[in-house]
Amino acid sequence: MQSELQAENQALREQLQALLQEARRNEDKMRRFERLEHQLIAAESLQALLSLLLQAYAQAFAIDRVSLVLVDSEREISRLLQANAGSREHLNETLPGLQLLPSALQLQALYGPHSKPLLGRFDPATHAALLGGEAASAGLGSVALLPLARHGQLIGGLHFGSVDPQRYDPATGTQLLERLSLIVAVCLESAINQERLKLTGLTDVLTGVHNRRYFEHRCLIEIAQARRYRHPLACLFFDLDHFKSINDSHGHPVGDEVLRGVGHLVQGQLRAGDTIARYGGEEFVLLLPQTAEPFAREIAERIRASLAQQRFVAAGGTSGQSQVLSVTASIGLAMLNNDNAGIDAAVLASELISDADQALYRAKQGGRNRVELARRPS
Known part of the structure; x- marks a missing residue:
């Protein structure tokens, strides 16, 4: 009889110990869950x-x-x-x-x-x-x-x-x-x-594409990725030719509609990982990751040709009537310098944009509505 009671007590103690262990496990699980919950919220x-x-x-x-x-x-x-x-x-x-x-x-x-x-x-x-x-x-x-x-x-x-x-x-x-x-x-x-x-806060309100602030942030990311994976990175800088005459002749509301149309048209031709931003005024800038120079030039030429062929219908203006307008663009193309070991990403970004801007200037000087490739030092 005594041995049976001892066995029963031992079984009860083991059951109680198992329940206590399970309770401790559940308590520990709840603590971990609550910590994670706080991390998720924060x-x-x-x-x-x-x-x-x-x-x-x-x-x-x-x-x-x-x-x-x-x-x-x-x-x-x-x-x-x-x-x-x-x-x-x-x-x-x-x-x-x-x-x-x-x-x-x-x-x-x-x-x-x-x-x-x-x-x-x-x-x-x-x-x-x-x-x-x-x-x-x-x-x-x-x-x-x-x-x-x-x-x-x-x-x-x-x-x-x-x-x-x-x-x-x-x-x-x-x-x-x-x-x-x-x-x-x-x-x-x-x-x-x-x-x-x-x-x-990183989107241009007028055109709906990204703004300069976003582009500068994105440029650092893409340069870091290009360096890490040894991918080419292309930058296109383009400016609408004689855009001031549109504002002067038809009014700024018409000019704004043309800018919106240009942003929409170019954005529709880009790949998922590409970036377009309005840099200022009638200037736009593009980043084309994993894009070698020949293909980047093809993209630039395609954008230039599509803009020249497009007709933009702008309502209102100084005459009060809808206006059908066409624009052309001059484009500068620059590639990220591959010999960039030890150079700060911000410096590389500045050089890339500057090279594309200088190529754009040469496109303007060369007659407009054209693509120019950045010159590399000999």
Whole structure:
């Protein structure tokens, strides 16, 4: 009888010890979760927020694979991130696990109308693409898929993968994960809004393209990327020919409409990673990363020809009637100096812009409506 009581007491003590250990683990998990929550709320930028989600969360909770899928139908998130991160390659390096989708259809099919966290065994056919593809998700045993929604709209999904098939058991409660989904969605919305405000201060109000301040910031980023990856970097500086006569003859409102049309036309001819900015007045400047000199010259000639062929319809003006106008542009092309070891990026940026500006001046002197290449010292 005594031995039975001792055995029963021992079993109760072991159960109590297990419960205490579980309580300590849960308390520790909550502390880690709260620390991460505070970090997410305090993130200073969209990129910092994404880095926390993709890297800090995995480290804090020993998760084998984390991916974040965001709906980016207008490519706004991509533009906001590349404005600070530089090239797409650099963005992929700094934010591994981030995917941007053109629509929410894939996520809607996954989560259905209820948009609740999904826990269960890893299914390669269903989950591999969400977790970075077959190579990235190899060896996973279970997944937790967290929908991110704001104002009734699905904006993305935060996805966790574990090699342990039992870690994300469908029978496990999802209250903590639901809370995390809500916090992440709110933080994402706030960070994107903050980046929009930042970008507003870097956009030319008249033309809608970037302004000089943004260009100078971007130029340093592109030079750093060109140096790191040994890619060529081209700069085009162009100025509209005899633009003053348009303002004098038709009025500044007509001139403004022409400038808007020029900015829109040129922007439509650029690639995703290229940059156009209004430098001042009727001057525009472009950065073409990963573009060798022959191709950069082709782009410059294409822009010059398209501007010369375009007819701009400007309403109003001094006559009160719509005006059909044409403009031409003189363009200077300069390439980043490859022999730049030890030279400060700001100095290289100044030299690049100056070289393109001098080439532009020669294009003006040579008869306008032409492209001139910067001269290199012999």
